[in-house]
Amino acid sequence: MPSQGEFYQRDRERHPPAYTKDYKTSVARSPQYSPISLQNSVSEITGPVFGHSDIDPMDRDLLHNYAQPGESAIGERIILHGRVLDENARPVPNTLVEIWQANAGGRYRHKKDTYLAPIDPNFGGCGRTITDADGYYYFRTVKPGAYPWRNWVNSWRPAHIHVSVFGSGFAQRLISQVYFEGDPLIAKCPIVKTIPNQDAIDSLVALLDMNATVPLDSIAYKFDIVLRGRRSTLFENRLEGN
Numbered sequence: 001m002p003s004q005g006e007f008y009q010r011d012r013e014r015h016p017p018a019y020t021k022d023y024k025t026s027v028a029r030s031p032q033y034s035p036i037s038l039q040n041s042v043s044e045i046t047g048p049v050f051g052h053s054d055i056d057p058m059d060r061d062l063l064h065n066y067a068q069p070g071e072s073a074i075g076e077r078i079i080l081h082g083r084v085l086d087e088n089a090r091p092v093p094n095t096l097v098e099i100w101q102a103n104a105g106g107r108y109r110h111k112k113d114t115y116l117a118p119i120d121p122n123f124g125g126c127g128r129t130i131t132d133a134d135g136y137y138y139f140r141t142v143k144p145g146a147y148p149w150r151n152w153v154n155s156w157r158p159a160h161i162h163v164s165v166f167g168s169g170f171a172q173r174l175i176s177q178v179y180f181e182g183d184p185l186i187a188k189c190p191i192v193k194t195i196p197n198q199d200a201i202d203s204l205v206a207l208l209d210m211n212a213t214v215p216l217d218s219i220a221y222k223f224d225i226v227l228r229g230r231r232s233t234l235f236e237n238r239l240e241g242n
């Protein structure tokens with residue numbers, strides 16, 4: 001059974017409000033009542049769990065995991081890599097990381113995506129991997145394209161990759177998005193603008209990493225996923241925090 005511990009208080013000034021009028025979808029999706037804090041049960045903390053033996057090394061290679069033999073996904077080849085850490089910068093090993101994304105033209109492989117960009121027959125748009133003992137993960141993929149969406153007349157989503165991190169059980173899951181350094185659409189996106197804290201926005205941006213770039217092959221971007229950490233010590237039988 002996983003060890004128990006206190007968590008840091010969530011900084012709500014860093015998180016976007018549920019309702020933001022310029023992000024039209026939030027009007028219908030935002031809750032109308034105050035949130036209720038629910039304690040996780042033992043069954044939620046301990047399972048159901050994902051079998052690590054079900055992960056194949058090819059699952060993290062989106063260039064080839066959906067492609068026909070001898071073919072590859074079309075687009076700017078990139079590596080997305082980093083570490084999963086807790087708030088005290090300790091690695092989170094053996095945790096499941098999943099990603100999904102649009103193709104290089106900005107289109108998802110989904111029947112409801114009707115954007116006029118073409119489907120890449122050799123790109124499925126999803127992958128998964130397990131962090132190693134140091135919390136490290138990496139994916140090979142193509143840089144996704146920007147795409148229009150029906151918020152205002154001329155709203156565009158910046159290039160982004162969705163990322164999901166699971167805890168010790170499927171009920172414990174963090175979902176976020178990764179943007180790319182230097183994209184001018186980040187500052188114009190109505191969804192990004194719902195985040196009131198610039199440092200929080202910056203924490204969603206993967207940085208160009210020339211040291212990890214593979215010459216004549218793939219450009220690398222580094223993105224560390226930082227989770228909320230436990231209070232570090234007990235001092236005279238009292239939780240002290242940092």
